[in-house]
Amino acid sequence: EDQVTQSPEALRLQEGESSSLNCSYTVSGLRGLFWYRQDPGKGPEFLFTLYSAGEEKEKERLKATLTKKESFLHITAPKPEDSATYLCAVPAGTGANSKLTFGKGITLSVRP
Amino acid sequence: KAGVTQTPRYLIKTRGQQVTLSCSPISGHRSVSWYQQTPGQGLQFLFEYFSETQRNKGNFPGRFSGRQFSNSRSEMNVSTLELGDSALYLCASSFLDTSYEQYFGPGTRLTVT
Numbered sequence: 021e022d023q024v025t026q027s028p029e030a031l032r033l034q035e036g037e038s039s040s041l042n043c044s045y046t047v048s049g050l051r052g053l054f055w056y057r058q059d060p061g062k063g064p065e066f067l068f069t070l071y072s073a074g075e076e077k078e079k080e081r082l083k084a085t086l087t088k089k090e091s092f093l094h095i096t097a098p099k100p101e102d103s104a105t106y107l108c109a110v111p112a113g114t115g116a117n118s119k120l121t122f123g124k125g126i127t128l129s130v131r132p
Numbered sequence: 133k134a135g136v137t138q139t140p141r142y143l144i145k146t147r148g149q150q151v152t153l154s155c156s157p158i159s160g161h162r163s164v165s166w167y168q169q170t171p172g173q174g175l176q177f178l179f180e181y182f183s184e185t186q187r188n189k190g191n192f193p194g195r196f197s198g199r200q201f202s203n204s205r206s207e208m209n210v211s212t213l214e215l216g217d218s219a220l221y222l223c224a225s226s227f228l229d230t231s232y233e234q235y236f237g238p239g240t241r242l243t244v245t
Contacts (some may be wrong), residue, residue: 052232063136063222063236064175108177111232119188120165120232126160 023047024110026123031099032098033130041093041126054120055084056107059117064107098130134159136225136237144243153240157204157225163187163235164206166198169220176228178221181206213244 023046033039045053052071056064068077070086077084081102083094093106105125112121137156145151157164166178177190181200198208204225210217220241224234 054232054234056236061238061241063224063239066233066235069233109175110233119177119180119190121177122232124174 024108024112024121024123026106026108026126028126029124030127032128033060033095033128035099035130035132036097038094038096038098041095041106041128042090043093043123044090045108045110046089047110047112047121048114051111051118053086054109055093056109057126058105067106072081095128099129100130100132103128103130136153136223136235138221138223138237138240140240141238142241142243144245145213146245147213147215148234150209150212151213151242152207152209153221153223153242155206155208155223155237156227156244157206157223158235161225161227161235162204163226163228163231164200164204166206166208167222168192169222169239170218175222178208210242215244218242218244 025044027042055067057067058064066092068084073088074115075086081096101131104110105127107122109122109126111118139154163182165180167175169175178192179198180188184200194209200206220239222236222239224236226234
């Protein structure tokens with residue numbers, strides 16, 4: 021069964037303390053891995069798409085990487101405004117049954 | 133370019149009632165997907181529409197239904213509401229039915245009492 025698992029569930033960091041968020045996936049034939057950021061009371065905001073192992077993408081303090089089994093979202097010198105829930109998702113299923121399957125998310129809190 | 137809009141933003145309904153939620157996708161986007169988000173289950177796929185046709189449906193009871201209009205706007209309906217239907221309902225649009233790069237609206241917070 022196609023699965024997406026994110027860890028840890030929650031992470032508390034001090035401002036400036038770099039860390040990584042993990043997204044493990046089990047899917048037949050990866051057709052992309054997607055990272056989203058969600059602020060409380062809002063819809064998820066698209067961040068990155070990764071398609072192949074070894075691929076990396078960056079945006080400000082965030083860098084996403086991809087291997088054959090997992091993806092990491094590295095946060096360098098985070099600021100309080102980086103506090104949010106980070107979701108990863110992969111397309112699962114085949115043909116007309118294919119849909120984006122999300123992990124439960126990682127809630128990041130950055131203390132000033 | 134305006135983002136995905138959803139109306140209403142908040143709803144309070146009583147068990148047994150029905151509700152209709154509306155979604156306007158980004159201009160030019162023809163695919164609309166609906167999700168239910170709860171603290172326990174996370175984001176769960178409800179259904180997807182492309183060019184007025186339902187392409188895919190998640191594992192939800194028949195009380196959940198939707199449709200898409202010729203202008204790509206979409207509605208979802210939940211009949212005979214149950215307490216467990218309380219959730220954030222999110223709509224997402226994408227340019228193609230084969231694109232998983234989706235852009236989400238702010239959601240409709242539904243509370244069933």
